[in-house]
Structure formats: structure tokens, C-alpha cells
Amino acid sequence: DVKVTQSSRYLVKRTGEKVFLECVQDMDHENMFWYRQDPGLGLRLIYFSYDVKMKEKGDIPEGYSVSREKKERFSLILESASTNQTSMYLCASSITWTGIGYTFGSGTRLTVV
Amino acid sequence: QQPVQSPQAVILREGEDAVINCSSSKALYSVHWYRQKHGEAPVFLMILLKGGEQKGHEKISASFNEKKQQSSLYLTASQLSYSGTYFCGTEPEFTGTASKLTFGTGTRLQVTL
Numbered sequence: 001d002v003k004v005t006q007s008s009r010y011l012v013k014r015t016g017e018k019v020f021l022e023c024v025q026d027m028d029h030e031n032m033f034w035y036r037q038d039p040g041l042g043l044r045l046i047y048f049s050y051d052v053k054m055k056e057k058g059d060i061p062e063g064y065s066v067s068r069e070k071k072e073r074f075s076l077i078l079e080s081a082s083t084n085q086t087s088m089y090l091c092a093s094s095i096t097w098t099g100i101g102y103t104f105g106s107g108t109r110l111t112v113v
Numbered sequence: 114q115q116p117v118q119s120p121q122a123v124i125l126r127e128g129e130d131a132v133i134n135c136s137s138s139k140a141l142y143s144v145h146w147y148r149q150k151h152g153e154a155p156v157f158l159m160i161l162l163k164g165g166e167q168k169g170h171e172k173i174s175a176s177f178n179e180k181k182q183q184s185s186l187y188l189t190a191s192q193l194s195y196s197g198t199y200f201c202g203t204e205p206e207f208t209g210t211a212s213k214l215t216f217g218t219g220t221r222l223q224v225t226l
Contacts, residue, residue, distance in 0.1 A: 004154075035216070042115060042200060042218035043155070059215070090154065101145050101157030102202075102214070 003027070004093050004105035012111045019078040021108050023091030029103075030096050032074035034058075034066065037088040037107070049074055050096070081112045114138055116203045118217035125224050130189045133220045135201030137182040144177055144184040145202040145214055148195075155200060158186075191224045198222070 007022035025032065031050050035043040035058075045058030047066040055066050063085060067075045074093075078085055088109050092102040116137040125131055135144060143162045147155040161177035161184060172189045184203075188195055198221050202214035 033213075040218060043202075043216040044115075045213065045215065048213060056213075058213070101147070101160055102155075103157070104147075104154035106154045 004091055004103050006089075006091050006105040006108050008108050009106065010109050010111075012113060013078075013081050015082060015112055017078075017081045017112075019081050019110065019112075021076040021078075021089055021091075021110070023074045023076070023105055024072050025074075025093040025103070026072065027093070027103075028071065029093035030071075031094045032068065033092040033094075033102065034064075034074070034076045035090045035092065036060070037090055043090065046076065078110075081110075083112050086110060086112045115215055116201055116217040118199075118201060118220050120220060121218070122221040123223070125191045125222065127193060127224055127226055128190050130187070131191060131222060133186040133188075133199050133201075133222070135184045135186070135203070135217055137203045137205075139182065139203070139205045141177075141179065141182050141184075141203050142206050143204040144175075145204075146175055146184075146186050147200045147202065147216075148197045149200065149219075150197040188222070191222075193224050193226070196222060196224045 004025045033048040034046040037043050049055045049068045065077045088107050090107045091105040094102045119134045145160050146158040149155040175186045177184045198219045200216050200219050202216045
């Protein structure tokens, strides 16, 4: 089975801190995604990457950046955490052929205080 | 723009049927369906492609009306294990790279005895 592993299940950070969320997948998928999930808003795309060192903005990239130095690892960076970034963050991966769905990680619940 | 899902929530008795709808304002290439149980990652159920056939496995099936940009998920003879939040994810065009999905806000399904 494809595994997408997010490094932390729960995180508590202070306002203004730089926060790193890590995601690793073990099935050589080209594509990786970061979504945030909030009640009533569903899943919203922050950034995605279709190759090493390639990245594209999603629908809500403000306040975030990403890094993909290796194919299996996709990091989400909150440059200066704010309370409105308190959320569940989900990482996902997929292969390019459209016919196979995403595999999601278990999520990181980030609280910014 | 996020696709619109309806209903927002539904409660069923075991054995009853349900339909969840997903509607987009954009022409679609594909529609994905996912189920998320409480505290867990979303799990891929199926994908419907433009020009493709209705899909299904076990008692869960889906259809895709390309002209109306709508998809419906059908759950028949529901089981307790069907409880969870169902999300549709839509892809407006085939880019040849990442299938970048926009997710709806979800439909919460609860199956009771």
C-alpha cells in the first residue's frame, strides 16, 4: 500500500514562529499536494508540486511556501504563523495518469496561539 | 470555485439508500469521490472521467453528467461502515501533469441502526 506520512499529528506553535510541516510518500509518486481542511469549508489547495523543485500555487497560498528537494518529500512552510492558520493540514500524493486517486496522509492538526 | 455538494448532511437507517450530488460551474474533465471517517484521512472511492462510464463497486456507485457538470454518488442498502463525510473533487481540465482537484465542502452521512 502507498503510504503518505506526515511527521506530526498535533502541533502547537506561537504566533510569529516559522513552522515546518513535513510529508513523505513511499511510492515514487510524481505529484504531491498540501490542503488545509476547515469545518464547513472542505479541503482547500495551498500548493502542489508535479516534480522535484517544481511547485505551483493553489487556491490559498498566501502566508505559505513549499519545498520539494527530493521526490518523496514535500514540505509546507508557514513563514510567520498566525492564528488564522490554525487548521488541519493534509498532504496527498498521486501519479500523473488520471485514473488513480490521491492518497492522503493522516493530517497534522496545527494550533497557533 | 469550489463545487457545490448537496445535501450537507443526511441521516439514514441501515439498509436505506442515499444520493449525494456534486455540481460545478465549470466544464469538468474528471470527478473524484472520497470518504473521510472521523479523525482519519480521506480515502479514494472512485473516479469518473469525461466520456467514461458510470462506475461502482459493491453498493456504492456514481454517475457523471458532463453536460450539466454534475456527478452523483449512490449508496444503496447502506451499512454502518458507510458513515463519514463524503467529498467530491473536481478537475476542470486535463493538463497532462498533476490532477489538481478542487474539493466540495463535504456531505456528512450518518447511518444508524
